[in-house]
Amino acid sequence: MREITLSQAVNEALAEEMRRDPTTFILGEDVAEAGTPFKVLSGLVEEFGTERVIDTPISEPGFVGLAVGAALTGARPIVDLMFGDFIYLVMDQLCNQAAKQQYMSGGKLSVPMVLRTNLGATRRSGAQHSQSLHVLVAHIPGLKVALPSSAYEAKGLMKTAIRDNNPVVIIEDKLMYQDKAPVPEEEYLIPFGEANIKREGTDITLIGTSSMVQVAEAAAKILEAEGISAEVIDPRTIVPLDEETLLKSVRKTSRAIVIDEGHQNYGITGEIASRLNEKAFYYLDAPVLRMGAMDVPVPFSPVLEDLTVPTPEGVAENARRLCAGEMIHAA
């Protein structure tokens, strides 16, 4: 199968869906000729014109608000939010406006829009361009949240996001844009709420999101050499969450670590761990462990920044101790 980058995969998904549905359009800062700073959208303005690939002023609440209004009245906007850190700027439009229209109207109004943005530290971008804030939107009923872990997921989830009748936040890891993965030439969509078992195992379950799937897979390889069999699962969407697949795995392995790049305090890792503890308690041989990003603003200094995110070695070490029966808990 051909291999393409995550960036190319997103670009293909957008182009295919924009050809399919004339009510779709892209809105954001430097999306047209510039194709975004990450060049993910390069070439789209040539095909679809500036009418459908619209450069906006640097007004995040404003253009997200425009997307909500366009979606409410029959279009399918795809908003490009240049950095995930800017989610704070658009919280009212996303959480008070987009997320609640369907419910507040008793099912009469819907907001079929996509907000695509990014997460991920270790790009030496400092505290305001490195955050992984998906938990903020995952907390709000009415929003769906997808976290692609490779080019394959990025394409299939994006196509589903665009066709979904709800506001969907899809967050790519900005360090993965150039990572290649096998992506079929023929059209495919990845349904929301279906986790992917990346690797089967029997001793411990490693649940990773976004680029932490790669970290979990690398940890599984380290553990395999030591005779520990780790199962790696990628939920792919955290809202909706495929709880069944996670529970089934943990009932089999009796141990689990949840790995996510958001801050650990009150985070995604805590939510998933708690559900496993509640629903698979009698199958567990050890507490479910959380591994999130350190609870500090992301530092600039490379030496410090690298300490803040989970690593394969760190995951392997915790897995090793859990499997040895050591009672450990998250830092």
Next chain:
Amino acid sequence: MNAKTRTKTKTSNATRKDLSKEDALRMYTQMVRIRTFEDNANQLYLAGKMQGLTHMYSGEEAVAVGICEALNDNDRITSTHRGHGHCVAKGANYKEMFCELLGKEEGYCRGKGGSMHIADQSHGNLGANAIVGGSMGIATGSALRAKLLGQDDVTVCFFGDGATAQGLLYEVMNMAALWNLPVIYACENNGYSEYTKTEEIAAGSITARAEAFGIEAFSIDGQDVLGVNELSRKLVARCRNGEGPFFVELMTYRYHGHHVGDINREYYRSKKEEADWKENRDPIIRFRGWLVEQGIATEEEIETLNEQIKQDAKEAVAYAEAAAYPDAAEVDMHVYAETDTATLQAGN
């Protein structure tokens, strides 16, 4: 093009040749329907039959009616926390509105929205909004959709003077002006930003804010329904012709407090001031006088009409009070919209 401000202060109770007798009577009816709706809503609240928060539109009727009578069902509006007037003016029914205010299943939003979130998409009302200024993006986005999809509807964004303090307004007016969007920003200046005089929260001129973006702006008497309607018709036609956006400041007054519970308000405005607006500038009394003077209706005909509206409201209130609440099973319905599974298949 240089932006222009045209200030109209004198009443335009002149003859309106473009206005049929039928149109004039409908405008009157709609204003009285708003006032009567609010009188009933206020009573429901004071009698403890209605819970929560609600904000009366009484006194501002000429704004909503003058503008909405220039629109058709396909044109959209976004409304505010003080939204009952916009909802009635855009064509909503009493029955579904009172049901919504009382949280009943037959309400426009199945009781899930309430007073501050009432929406009636069948008449193009995209909904009230409980975040001050929160719908400015939605209105402008609706206009962007119309332009992108080649549709000729116009969107009116209602908001108050207090909302001019929100940054969102300036972001969206900038984009609306850059892209010539068919949106009219209707600023209802009722003199008070909640419990604070507008002059204490707004520096400089309101219309100059729009003019800075090259948006043609007007400041008019919001108690004169004919004047509001005349300008609105012109601006709606110009929006359809690709000449938008526009900004209109409508000088008006809210008779009640910020919300129904704001009873003792002499610390921020005097009873004398309230009486002056009610007695000398009331939009319904003024328009009624004009209708009689023009020979469009007699005093008796108007009294009959008023009685009929009161009766309609009484019946709708009784209906809503007796109507069923939503079933408990509805509490987690409508969080997410359904998506047809076939749509999510490759090849479709």
